Amino acid sequence: MIGIIDYGVGNVFSVRNALKKVHCNSIMIKKPRDFSKVKKIIMPGVGAFDDALNSLQQSNLYHSLIRVIEQGMPTLGICLGLQLLASSSEEGLAAGLGFIQQRVQKLNYQPHMPVPHMGWNKVEFNNSKIFDCKQGYYYFVHSFYLDIIESTTGVTAYSQRFSAAVEKENILGVQFHPEKSGVNGLKMLGRFGECI
Amino acid sequence: MLTKRIIPCLDIKNGRVVKGVNFIGLKDAGCPVELARQYNDQLADEIVFLDITATNESRQTMLEVVKRVAREVFIPLTVGGGIASTGDVKALLNSGADKVAINSAAVNNPQLITELAEIFGSQCIVVAIDVKKHQNEWLVYTHGGSKATGIEIRSWIDQVVRRGAGELLITSIDTDGSRNGFDLELYRLLGQTRVPIIASGGAGRLQDFADVLGLTNVSGALAASVFHYQQLSIIQLKRKLHRLGVRIRL
Numbered sequence: 157m158i159g160i161i162d163y164g165v166g167n168v169f170s171v172r173n174a175l176k177k178v179h180c181n182s183i184m185i186k187k188p189r190d191f192s193k194v195k196k197i198i199m200p201g202v203g204a205f206d207d208a209l210n211s212l213q214q215s216n217l218y219h220s221l222i223r224v225i226e227q228g229m230p231t232l233g234i235c236l237g238l239q240l241l242a243s244s245s246e247e248g249l250a251a252g253l254g255f256i257q258q259r260v261q262k263l264n265y266q267p268h269m270p271v272p273h274m275g276w277n278k279v280e281f282n283n284s285k286i287f288d289c290k291q292g293y294y295y296f297v298h299s300f301y302l303d304i305i306e307s308t309t310g311v312t313a314y315s316q317r318f319s320a321a322v323e324k325e326n327i328l329g330v331q332f333h334p335e336k337s338g339v340n341g342l343k344m345l346g347r348f349g350e351c352i
Numbered sequence: 353m354l355t356k357r358i359i360p361c362l363d364i365k366n367g368r369v370v371k372g373v374n375f376i377g378l379k380d381a382g383c384p385v386e387l388a389r390q391y392n393d394q395l396a397d398e399i400v401f402l403d404i405t406a407t408n409e410s411r412q413t414m415l416e417v418v419k420r421v422a423r424e425v426f427i428p429l430t431v432g433g434g435i436a437s438t439g440d441v442k443a444l445l446n447s448g449a450d451k452v453a454i455n456s457a458a459v460n461n462p463q464l465i466t467e468l469a470e471i472f473g474s475q476c477i478v479v480a481i482d483v484k485k486h487q488n489e490w491l492v493y494t495h496g497g498s499k500a501t502g503i504e505i506r507s508w509i510d511q512v513v514r515r516g517a518g519e520l521l522i523t524s525i526d527t528d529g530s531r532n533g534f535d536l537e538l539y540r541l542l543g544q545t546r547v548p549i550i551a552s553g554g555a556g557r558l559q560d561f562a563d564v565l566g567l568t569n570v571s572g573a574l575a576a577s578v579f580h581y582q583q584l585s586i587i588q589l590k591r592k593l594h595r596l597g598v599r600i601r602l
Contacts, residue, residue, distance in 0.1 A: 169448045173423050204473075268569070270547050272475050272518065275571065276355045276397055276601040293355065293601040295428060297475045313353060336450065338392065338427050 158349060159185040159194030161221065161237075163208040168200045171234070174335035178342055180349035188220035196349065197224065201235025201333060205260070205300075206248030208240055222253055228326045232348050235298055238322065238329030247300050255327055256307070260300045269315040272299045277312050279320040279332065284309035286328055286347050287321065292340045294320070294332035301331065355601045356565045356593075357397035357572030358586055359550060360579045362387060363404045364433075367413045370404065371529075371577045381580040388421045391579065394586035397601060398428045400453070400521070400574060404496065406434020415447045422448025432480055432521075441468055445476065453478040453521055456494035459501055462511060469516025474547075479517040481508060483538065484525040490538055497525045506542070513547055520545065521574065523552040531556025531578065539568035550574050558584060558592055565598050 158175060160168050162184045175182045175198075183193060191197075203211075212218040225231050233241050242252045245260035252260075263271045274297045281287045287310065301318035304311060310321025312331070322329040328348060334341030362369045362384050369381040381387075388399050399421070403414045411434065418431055431444050432453030441452050458465050458479050468477045482497050483490040483505050492503040509520060522542070524535035534554045542549060548571035551564045555575035564573050578584045594600040 169446065170422060170426070170450070173448065174426050176423075177426065265546065267544055270545070270571075273354065274475060274519070274548060275357055277353065278355075299475075336426060336428050338395075342426055 157194045158182040159190060159197045161197060161199045161212070161217065162186045162215070163200075163203050164211040164215065168202065170333075170335040171198060171200050174342060174345055175349065178346035178349060180345070185217065186215060188216055191220055191224050191229075194229075196230040196232070197221075199231065199233040199237030199240055201237050203236060204247060205236065205239060205245040205252075206250045208236060209248075209250035209252070225253070225255060225327065230326050230348070231328070233327070233329040234335070235331060235333055238302065238319075238331055239300060241327060241329055242302060245300060256302065256305065256322065256324065256329070258302055258305060260302055262300055263298070263318075264315050266315045271315075272297055273301075273314045276337075277314065277320075277332075279310040279312050281310045281321065284321065285323055286344060294330075294334070294337040294340055296320075296332045298331060302329075353599055354571075355397070355599045356570075357550070358561070358590055358593075358600070359398045359400055359572050359574040360387075360391045360396050360586065361400040361402060361552070361574050361576040362580075363402045363576060364410075364414060364417060365403075365405050366410065367417060369580065371580055381577070384417050385420045385424065387580065388425050391586060392425045392427055395590055395602065396427065396586050397572065398430065399425065400430045400432065402453070403431070403433030410434075411440070411443075415443055418444060418447040418449050430478055430521075432478070436464070438467060438471055441472060441476075445472065451476045451478050451519070453480040455480040455482065456499075458512065459492065459494050459503070459508075462515060465512055465515040465517055469518070474516045474518035477517055478519045478521050478550075479512040480521040480523070481505065481512075482523045482525055485538070490524075490541070493525060497523075497528075505538075509542070509545060513545065517547060519548045519550065519571075521550045521552060524554060527554030528552070529577070530554050533557075533560040534564035534573065536563060536567060539564060539570050542569070544569055548572070556583075558589055561589060562593055562596050562598060565593065566596070
């Protein structure tokens with residue numbers, strides 16, 4: 157069973173549909189004790205940085221989420237979910253979960269480069285355990301990004317190059333939306349969900 | 353780099369796909385779920401659904417269509433037609449739509465764009481704009497192209513972008529349904545905008561897509577009938593565009 161962290165804001169309909177398509181059951185994690193029912197967690201990509209973190213504080217999920225990730229539960233952060241794993245963000249004032257020692261930054265607007273970065277872009281993979289291809293197209297919708305760091309395994313170029321995928325121990329973070337990235341995205345979700 | 357998008361559009365009436373010419377004269381073109389699945393298999397980059405009746409009843413039908421499609425198709429889905437309130441948007445997003453397109457309601461009440469962008473985020477708010485050329489300027493029309501507003505397109509674009517529109521779907525009424533090509537003059541005039549523009553109206557041949565994607569700044573091209581009646585398959589179109597040097601996802 158995969159637990160989807162509930163920030164109380166956006167809808168996670170497509171993530172759950174996509175998981176179902178790759179034969180993974182999911183439940184929503186609304187309270188700390190829900191973590192005992194799941195083997196893996198997904199932090200979905202909906203809402204704003206501060207809203208999501210404030211909601212985690214209010215539902216008392218904040219500390220238990222940090223604990224289960226520290227204890228090694230496989231965790232997938234999607235879009236905002238990836239950014240929440242960082243220390244902080246230019247989008248807000250709240251402290252991130254701090255598993256990635258980075259500050260999330262805003263994409264700069266440049267001519268021919270509207271922000272949000274929206275659409276299908278190429279990801280080039282290197283040393284990835286989850287992506288078995290050299291490159292592929294995935295669907296992005298975001299205005300903030302994580303720099304390229306040691307644990308970056310996928311890179312995408314837009315107004316600058318940024319981390320499209322990060323893999324660090326039990327954590328996998330992707331800036332794109334696998335649930336909207338057609339076959340490539342389903343494949344990734346299937347691999348993340350394998351063996352549960 | 354970011355690729356240019358090929359977007360099939362499904363005009364929906366009573367739960368079925370229909371297609372008219374110059375906004376009138378409708379023909380049945382199939383089941384929306386089946387067509388959406390085929391387009392997804394052919395590597396469509398996104399799918400747009402337009403509820404062309406937009407009554408309270410049809411809105412419920414539309415929610416069902418979106419739910420069924422979203423269970424099987426894992427690419428972005430945009431829904432438009434008669435959307436006039438935050439409640440309409442919420443219901444669609446909760447049914448599995450990723451973006452909503454607003455048109456007449458935005459002209460009647462521009463404040464709606466601001467509200468929707470604040471509540472749901474700019475990334476899911478598309479403003480659809482139908483325009484027609486009068487002498488040397490393009491003017492905005494509403495209500496399926498039947499009502500002139502007298503608003504010049506560039507001033508309207510400035511306003512909707514300022515209010516938080518995340519994307520613009522711009523249809524030329526003059527070329528829509530003609531299959532004589534996109535309105536290149538219009539998209540050239542619009543030039544560079546802060547948000548992506550999707551071109552719509554007039555797709556007939558492969559070269560029309562190559563022209564609008566290659567010669568103007570639009571981020572994507574939308575078409576309906578050429579895909580429904582299988583004059584062009586999306587995958588063949590994309591392969592050929594790729595060979596012509598257009599940045600395309602394959």
